[in-house]
Amino acid sequence: MKYDLTKKVTKGAQRTLDAFTSTTLELLTEKPFHEITVNELCERSNYPRATFYNYFDDKFDLLSYIWLCLYNMIQLDDYGTLDSEERLYILFDRAFDLASANQNILKSILRHHSERDFLYHHFKMHLNAKIRDFFVMESCRYQYDIPYEIVVDHYCNTALLILEWYFLKQKGGSKVQALQYLKFLLGSIKTEPDIRNRH
Template identity: 40%
Template structure:
């Protein structure tokens, strides 16, 4: 992303980011990601192309910003403070909360963008990378003889697999079932 969002964000910058976020989510509810042009995004957001390119490299960069904005809702920063035996459940619950709170949008986006398409491939990659980084920082290294990065990848892939199964593939699961499925799949590591 061209804009540095690590510091304080001005109201104007936030307004612009919000406009592009709203534009892409509205367009995703109407058509596949592959069919959305930068011109359409700019028209829907009410900004010229130059503004889009001041903020984003391309449509994929905007999509990554959207994933980041949604992930801030998850509030996973405190995961390292959570007891090790509850971390997978806490991470699953936080990500499930985001998916459930955006269920209507997810449903309309799924109508135009199949789970195996580029949009959800981008989402998978983002969630796996986020989960991997979070898990890598809070693995109890004394409990495992395997490399930390390998364990983090395993946990991240398992969390994504269960979320994908429940929310993108349409298998309705309770939170207890989400937890049970993840723990059953992780049993070899835990």
């Protein structure tokens, strides 16, 4: 992304980013992503093409920014004192709430995008990467009797599987039920204290 998000975002820049984000989500409820053009995004957002390219390389770059925004809405501010499983359940809880609050938009978008489409896979790829980043902490590496990378894969894939089932595949159900599924599938993969330092 051309705009440096590591620096404080000005009010004007935030308005521009918000406009392109909301316009993209609106257009995704109307048509497949591959049919959306930069010209259309600019016309709907009331910004010239030059402004778009000041912020993004292309529409795929904009899409990655949108996924980042969604993730930031569920990210924990302070999770350093929690173990991996606790962080997972809190993150899952917030992700479920966000998806539930936006179910109508999700349903509209999914009318134009199947699970075989680019948009579906692009979203899953970005969310998976962010969840992995969320878990990779040195302090947690010795809590398990198997390589930590396998633990991270297991947590990420299981959480995504259930969120996908409920929202992307639109199977529905309560958050309590979803958390029960998550706990059942994860089980307990922690080790006893005396064997935690093997890896």
